Amino acid sequence: xxxxxxxxxxxxxxxxxWRQQTQILAALSIGLLVLLVVGGLYLTVASRAGNAGRDLQxxxxxxxxxxxxxxxxxxxxxxxxxxxxxxxxxxxxxFAPAQPDQVRYVAVPDYPYPTAPAAAQAxxxxxxxxxxxxxxxxxxxxLFGGG
Amino acid sequence: xxxxxxxxxxxxxxxxALVTGLVVFQLLRIExxxxxxxxxxGLTETxxxxxxxxxxxxxxxxxxxxxxLATNDVQYELSISxxxxxxxxxxxxxxxxxLAMSVTELRAAAESDAPYxxxxxxxxxxxxxxxxxxRETGAAALNGVDLTPIPHRVYPGHSLSxxxxxxxxxNDSGKQVGYFGVEGFYNDWLSGRAVQGVEQMVPFNAxxxxxxxxxxxxxxxxxxxxxxxVEGVLASAVQRYGAEGGTILVMDPRTGEILAMASAPxxxxxxxxAGPLPNPQNPAVGGQYEPGSTFKILTMAAALDVGLVQPExxxxxxxxxxxxxxxxxxxxxxxxxxxxMVGCLRHSLNVCMAALSTxxxxxxxxxxxxxxxxxxxxxxxxxxxxPGRLKVPGDTDWYESDLGTNAFGQGVAVTPIxxxxxxxxxxxxxxxxxxxxxxxxENGGQVHATQPQVLGRPIRPETAATLNQMLTQSLAQxxxxxxxxxxxxxxxxxGTAEIPIPGGYDRRQTxxxxxxxxxxxxxxxxVLVKLDKPSASIWGxxxxxxxxxxxxxxxxxxxxxxxxxxxxxxxxx
Numbered sequence: 001x002x003x004x005x006x007x008x009x010x011x012x013x014x015x016x017x018w019r020q021q022t023q024i025l026a027a028l029s030i031g032l033l034v035l036l037v038v039g040g041l042y043l044t045v046a047s048r049a050g051n052a053g054r055d056l057q058x059x060x061x062x063x064x065x066x067x068x069x070x071x072x073x074x075x076x077x078x079x080x081x082x083x084x085x086x087x088x089x090x091x092x093x094x095f096a097p098a099q100p101d102q103v104r105y106v107a108v109p110d111y112p113y114p115t116a117p118a119a120a121q122a123x124x125x126x127x128x129x130x131x132x133x134x135x136x137x138x139x140x141x142x143l144f145g146g147g
Numbered sequence: 148x149x150x151x152x153x154x155x156x157x158x159x160x161x162x163x164a165l166v167t168g169l170v171v172f173q174l175l176r177i178e179x180x181x182x183x184x185x186x187x188x189g190l191t192e193t194x195x196x197x198x199x200x201x202x203x204x205x206x207x208x209x210x211x212x213x214x215x216l217a218t219n220d221v222q223y224e225l226s227i228s229x230x231x232x233x234x235x236x237x238x239x240x241x242x243x244x245x246l247a248m249s250v251t252e253l254r255a256a257a258e259s260d261a262p263y264x265x266x267x268x269x270x271x272x273x274x275x276x277x278x279x280x281x282r283e284t285g286a287a288a289l290n291g292v293d294l295t296p297i298p299h300r301v302y303p304g305h306s307l308s309x310x311x312x313x314x315x316x317x318n319d320s321g322k323q324v325g326y327f328g329v330e331g332f333y334n335d336w337l338s339g340r341a342v343q344g345v346e347q348m349v350p351f352n353a354x355x356x357x358x359x360x361x362x363x364x365x366x367x368x369x370x371x372x373x374x375x376x377v378e379g380v381l382a383s384a385v386q387r388y389g390a391e392g393g394t395i396l397v398m399d400p401r402t403g404e405i406l407a408m409a410s411a412p413x414x415x416x417x418x419x420x421a422g423p424l425p426n427p428q429n430p431a432v433g434g435q436y437e438p439g440s441t442f443k444i445l446t447m448a449a450a451l452d453v454g455l456v457q458p459e460x461x462x463x464x465x466x467x468x469x470x471x472x473x474x475x476x477x478x479x480x481x482x483x484x485x486x487x488m489v490g491c492l493r494h495s496l497n498v499c500m501a502a503l504s505t506x507x508x509x510x511x512x513x514x515x516x517x518x519x520x521x522x523x524x525x526x527x528x529x530x531x532x533x534p535g536r537l538k539v540p541g542d543t544d545w546y547e548s549d550l551g552t553n554a555f556g557q558g559v560a561v562t563p564i565x566x567x568x569x570x571x572x573x574x575x576x577x578x579x580x581x582x583x584x585x586x587x588x589e590n591g592g593q594v595h596a597t598q599p600q601v602l603g604r605p606i607r608p609e610t611a612a613t614l615n616q617m618l619t620q621s622l623a624q625x626x627x628x629x630x631x632x633x634x635x636x637x638x639x640x641x642g643t644a645e646i647p648i649p650g651g652y653d654r655r656q657t658x659x660x661x662x663x664x665x666x667x668x669x670x671x672x673x674v675l676v677k678l679d680k681p682s683a684s685i686w687g688x689x690x691x692x693x694x695x696x697x698x699x700x701x702x703x704x705x706x707x708x709x710x711x712x713x714x715x716x717x718x719x720x
Contacts, residue, residue, distance in 0.1 A: 046351070053350030060356050067204070068221045068296060072272065078215040078303035083375040098704045100634060105709045107717050 199346040203339035205298065205323055206362030208312060208330075210371040211404075211586055215303055217312055217330070222269035222299040225278070225292070229264065232257045232291030241287045242266065245274050257291065268321075269297060298323060300330075302416045308374050310429035311367075311408045311584060313530060314416035327428045329365065329584060331530030336363045336588065363590035368404035368583065372705050373397060377407040377698065381676075384694040385411045388659075389682030394430050395698065396563045400571035400664060400673045402599040403580030405527070410434075432532040435560040436677070439644025440478070440495045440687070441662045442556030444570050444618065447492060449515035450503040452610040458488050458617050468498045468505075471547025475501045475555075478643065489617050493625035495641065497555040504554035509540045512550060516559075518605035519569035520579070525602070527564050527582040536560040556644060557652075566662065567675045568602065573618075574638070574664040574673050577611040579603045615667050622663070630663055630692035632699045634710030639663025639695070641687040646680070656680045661691035665699065671708055674698060 013019065079085075177187060208217035225246070232238055235257035243250045246267055256264040275294050281287040300315035300323065313328025325334035339362035347353050381395045390411075397407040410430045414422070427433030450456045466482025468475050477483070477497050483490070491499035504512045516522070522537030537559050538545040552558040561569075564582055572579035581600040588595045606614075618638035622630060627641040642660040645652035659681050664673035676691040676698070684690050703710075709717065 050350045053347075053353030056353045056355065057347075057350060064296075071204070071219045072221060074215070075218050075220045075301045075303060078218060078301075081214070082304050083307060083371060084304075087375070097701060100632075100700055100703055100710065103704055105713045105717070 195349040195352065196345050196347050199344055200341045201344050201357050201359050202298070202322075202341040203359040203361045205300065205315065206337040206339065206364045206590070208337075209364065209366045210369045210374070211367060212370065213366070214371045216308060216367070216369070216371070217300060217302050220299045220301040221272055221275075221296050223272070223275035224268040224295040224297050225266045225270045225275070226295070227253075227256050227259075227264045227266055228262065228291045228293055229257055229259045230262060230291070234288040234290070237288050238292060241281065241289060242278075242292070245277060246270070269299060270294075272299075297321075300416075304371070305415045305417060306413045307371070307378065308369055308408070309413050309416050310410050310425075310431065311369060311405075311529065312416060313428070314419045316419070327530050329367065329529065332528050333363075333365060333585070336590075337365065338362050361591060363588050365585060366587040366589065368399075368406065368586045369408070370406050370705070373702065374407040374409065376701050376705060378409045378413075380694060380698045380701075381409050381411050384676070384678060384690070384697075388678055388684065388690045388694075390659075390678040390690070391680045392425075392430070393678040394434070394563050394675070395677070395694075396431050396567050396675045397698075397702070398567050398571060398582060398673050400574040400580065400670045403568070403571070403582045403602070404586065404599070405582060405584045406672065408584075427533075428531060429529065431563045432527060432529050433562070435533055435535045435562050436658050437559065437644045437647060438556040438561050438566055439642035439658065439660065440497075440556055441566060441570070441640050441642035441660050441675075442559065442561070443492065443495065443500050443554070444573060444614070444640050444662070445516065445519050445521070446500045446503055446512075446554045447488065447617070448519075448573055448606050448610060448614055449512060450488075450507060451613055452515070452606040453507060453511055455503065455506055456488050458613060460488050462486055462488065462491055462496075462499050462502070464491075464496055464498055466498060468501050468551065470501050470505055470551025471549070473546075473548030473551060475551050489621050492617055492640065493621035495555075495626060500554040501551035504550050509547075509550050512554070513537070513539045515605065516553075518603060519572065520565060520602065520605075521559065521561060521569060523565075525562075525564055525568045525582050527568075528585050529564075532564070533562060535562050535565050556642065563675050563677060567673055569605075570662050571664070571673050572603070572605050573611050573614050574667075574670040575611070577604055577606045577608045579605055619667050626686075626688040627661065627663075627692045629688060630661055630695045630699075632665070632696050632703070634712065635665050635699070635703060635708075636667040636711055637663050637665040637699070638667050639692075641692055643685060643687045655685075657685040657687075659685065659687035659690045661687055661695045663695055663699075666708065666711055666714070668711075669714070671706055672699075672702060674702070 177184060204219050207215060207219070210216055225242075227238065235254055238257045239250045239253035242248065242253050246253075248267075253266070256266060275296075278289065278292065278294060282289045282292070302309070302312065302314075311328050313326055313330035313332075315323050315325050315330055318324045323338065325331045325337060330337065340360035342357045342359040344357040346356075377395045377397060381393055384390070385393050392411045394410040395407070396405070396409075398405050408429075408431045410425065412425055414424060463485050464477070464483040466477055466480070475497055478495060483494050483496060486494070486496070486499075488499075490496075507515075516537055517539075522535055522539075524532050524534045526532070537553070538549055549558050568579060568582050579602045581602040583597060583600075585597050587597065615638050618640060619636055622628065622637060622639050627639060630639055630641070631637060639662055642658075642662070644658045644660070645654055646656050646658060647653075658677060658679055660675065660677040662673070662675045664670045674695055676695045678687075678690050678694070681690045702708075708714075
């Protein structure tokens with residue numbers, strides 16, 4: 001039996017074709033794993049972004065629907081509060097429009113009796129749509145006593 | 148054997164690499180190099196996004212107490228996408244029942260080659276909801292039937308304040324536009340400003356919709372209760388006196404706030420296209436007429452203010468005066484003999500007024516009329532206001548006789564808002580306020596309140612006080628006594644104006660009117676009642692004056708104005 005040197009055995013082991021292939025395969029596997037992890041992360045993030053976007057679209061649609069529903073309810077409420085309906089209902093309940101002689105006024109000391117709001121500083125009373133030509137014609141008429 | 152396997156593996160790897168390389172090359176070619184790059188990019192954008200206008204809701208309109216006068220609801224645009232229709236017969240039959248359209252027409256639309264067929268716009272909310280329900284419950288196969296919400300204006304009060312509000316229609320591009328009244332005048336404020344944006348169809352790219360500038364909410368000076376009262380009184384007066392129509396305008400002379408504005412005949416702005424609109428749409432600002440004797444208030448105001456006369460200035464009425472070669476007589480053709488200026492108003496003497504205007508002369512008289520705003524728009528914030536017509540010396544169609552006839556309201560055309568504004572100067576101590584209907588604007592939490600503004604001071608306060616007393620006295624003792632309201636001191640004047648026709652005046656038909664205000668010492672309202680061609684009586688004293696009294700009896704209750712005695716007691720010594 002041939003006596004093999006241990007170093008030769010180790011070298012032969014390292015240089016064995018199957019071992020090199022295993023190393024390449026491992027490197028490829030690691031690369032693939034990295035790609036899978038990155039891809040998985042990308043998919044997760046993308047799906048969450050997609051879901052969030054979809055939710056946003058749903059919320060916008062829901063908001064529009066609620067605004068329309070509010071408008072509709074507001075219109076219905078106003079319809080129920082129309083003067084004609086209220087007046088008819090009041091008459092049905094036995095009420096009648098008050099006449100001045102049916103109203104009794106009571107003096108309440110320091111009651112804030114409504115007053116007209118103060119007017120803004122006035123412009124002069126000028127015809128609002130007088131053009132420069134109108135003004136000139138009017139002035140000439142006054143100067144020369146037209147008419 | 149082992150070598151053969153490795154060779155095959157290498158070949159497979161080379162093949163895969165080549166295929167991968169080709170795919171990468173093609174991707175790069177499409178992205179950067181190929182001539183079809185534009186096509187593919189366009190296709191992507193078409194599928195993933197589309198331009199869209201984000202329109203704001205139209206602002207709402209309220210009365211002075213916050214009662215809703217105009218708001219928004221939803222209607223639908225109903226269309227069919229024929230490529231998506233699975234059962235054309237069912238679509239046609241179901242829609243035919245709901246829309247009252249022919250089955251044949253609808254089937255043709257559902258089977259059309261077009262990608263999109265508009266069936267009806269607008270479709271009511273009720274019909275839209277029924278279609279939605281049928282589709283959601285699966286009761287009918289309505290695939291391919293599309294409902295697109297569109298804004299819709301609603302006036303809950305229907306015809307209440309229709310003329311003042313105007314209405315909203317759609318222009319050629321399908322956008323809402325306000326016409327007439329407040330809707331027309333404040334259309335820009337109410338409609339807000341739309342924003343152009345992009346609607347993302349792909350969830351990855353979804354983003355919040357852009358927010359357009361919202362339409363402003365308008366709070367008007369109108370009082371819904373008073374408006375309802377005024378419309379009721381007007382409708383019954385038109386019927387009672389057999390009038391063709393009429394107008395009532397109620398304003399606060401201290402501020403120029405319009406409290407009510409009504410005309411008959413009227414219409415429902417929810418359904419404005421159902422029939423012809425009244426012409427003009429709002430006679431209170433767009434309808435001019437010869438005012439007749441109500442105009443004598445202005446003539447007398449000018450004569451007093453210029454110092455020509457005093458209340459007790461005597462006048463001998465001969466029943467006839469000639470001005471510019473034109474003979475002028477009194478309304479009854481009679482001569483009233485010796486009287487004074489109060490008597491001139493009490494008996495509404497045309498001859499007296501013509502004498503005053505001729506004594507003032509054209510320059511003074513017409514200057515006063517211009518100061519009162521006659522012949523000019525008041526610039527009230529309502530659409531379609533007209534200026535009326537006051538011929539003045541120098542105009543080609545002015546004659547000297549006009550000086551005489553204008554003095555008693557003939558040959559001059561005014562609008563109700565113009566006359567009320569002018570006469571309010573007498574009621575308000577010589578100060579004429581700018582008439583307005585907008586009280587407050589609210590937009591995005593910001594509030595802007597309209598301040599009363601003085602339009603002019605055509606006469607002195609002393610003149611106004613004197614004329615108030617004269618008109619109170621003449622009303623109590625004259626032809627207009629049917630306008631009196633127990634407990635309240637009212638000033639006012641009747642008017643009966645013949646209607647001009649080609650070549651003269653129609654003496655059988657008149658415009659009967661009354662303008663009055665009260666309480667005289669603290670005027671809270673000025674009211675013009677105008678009845679067009681009343682058949683029961685042609686006289687304003689017998690038609691418009693009692694209508695005024697009927698209205699004011701209820702108005703003082705709604706406005707919480709105590710009788711004069713109570714107010715005097717409350718104000719103390």
